[in-house]
Amino acid sequence: MGKWFAAVYDTAMKGLEEKKFISIRERLLEKATGRVLEIGSGTGINFPLYKNAEKVDAIEPDPHMIGRSELRLADAEVPIDIHQQSAEKLAFPDHTFDSVVATLVFCTIPDSTKALKEIIRVSKPEGRIMFFEHVKMPQPPLAKMQEILNPAWRKICGGCNLNRETLVDIQNAGIRIDKVDSYYNGLFVTAECTNTKE
């Protein structure tokens, strides 16, 4: 992704966040406790919202996103380290994290199966895994529209896909989904999950 995309994303999200998303993020992130891994931290929009974490390790592959997120470190209430890494290959030992957070990122990760496998590996057994994602909608006509728009959307929006079935992928990975909340007719979902694997 380019420098321009990081700038446009940051500006667009600031507008959306103020109006709609911030309370969804706050409610989810207050449950991130202990040692926390954030996947694809982007411009660091979540950084000021961690209240109960001991420490956050944020991974993000894009250097332009990382550059922007560094500006948000000053607003964080907990220690945060940013690492240039991809979710498909995490440079952390097994069973490191009490909580893992992914927000609006499984739409973009190229190999979500591999990423979920890595999340399970670095999570402690019974660790919490939290998602806030946009997904393929449950209404067939809207889902069809998402399929039609996806190729162009993906090109314009830095590899973001409108048609991912992330809840299905989470379940198929063997992660237990404890609670799902859905927003905007099912376009956005939050999922609070547990790593049940040893």
Ligand SMILES: C[S@@+](CC[C@H](N)C(=O)[O-])C[C@H]1O[C@@H](n2cnc3c(N)ncnc32)[C@H](O)[C@@H]1O
């Ligand atoms: C739509 S942005 C979301 C950023 C942030 N999580 C948020 O909530 O606003 C998607 C992010 O996923 C990152 N990303 C793309 N591929 C990734 C991968 N393989 N592993 C981790 N993050 C990835 C992108 O660089 C980008 O920062």
